[in-house]
Amino acid sequence: MPDPVCVRCRGSLRTPETAGAWTCDAHGVVEPLNAALPAEAYHLADSASSSAVPVWMPWPMPPGWAVSGVRRTGGTGPSRAVAVAFMGPGVTARQAELVIVAEEPGVGLGASYAGLESTDPGFEVASLPFDAKLTAAGHPTPLWSLPVSDRAAYVGEAGGLWLWAIAWPVDEWMVVHDDLRLVDVRAPEHRALLAELPVALLSPHLAE
């Protein structure tokens, strides 16, 4: 396995053995981010069993879409952030990509995929009207769109954790909509899905 990188900038890290904690020269102590893995069922199952946060999967999968990778933070402890990628036919683009991140506040994985410098969206977003909505673990979940130019980025909160949805290219924002239903594949009743999911090649944006 390649060495983990900084969750915020993908730079190299000093290890707990040499620095006392995973440390980035630019960002200080950070969660270590592991390499993106292809969406084989066993990688998804490993991520689900080692995660402290939901591993979100759209189910039913939108027509033509497939899961295209998983990426998690964490050294020896449980993941505080997990990203799952999907690819499918866009409305305007031949191929669109979607990355869904669940994370504890302060980690910064979702923000890094959204192209933001911060770790969190800022609590002021929740004072604005929401822009989109999906269903996460059966709960209607409002999402706010963030001002980034080359992709569509949404963030909301589910169970006290951030839920990010980032889509490429930017005009494929409509992949996030009212009928998108996410299930947490950590839940025993959803584990069987992992063997049924359509799988695509590793998403390039997930691996960045």
Ligand SMILES: [Zn+2]
């Ligand atoms: Zn960094």
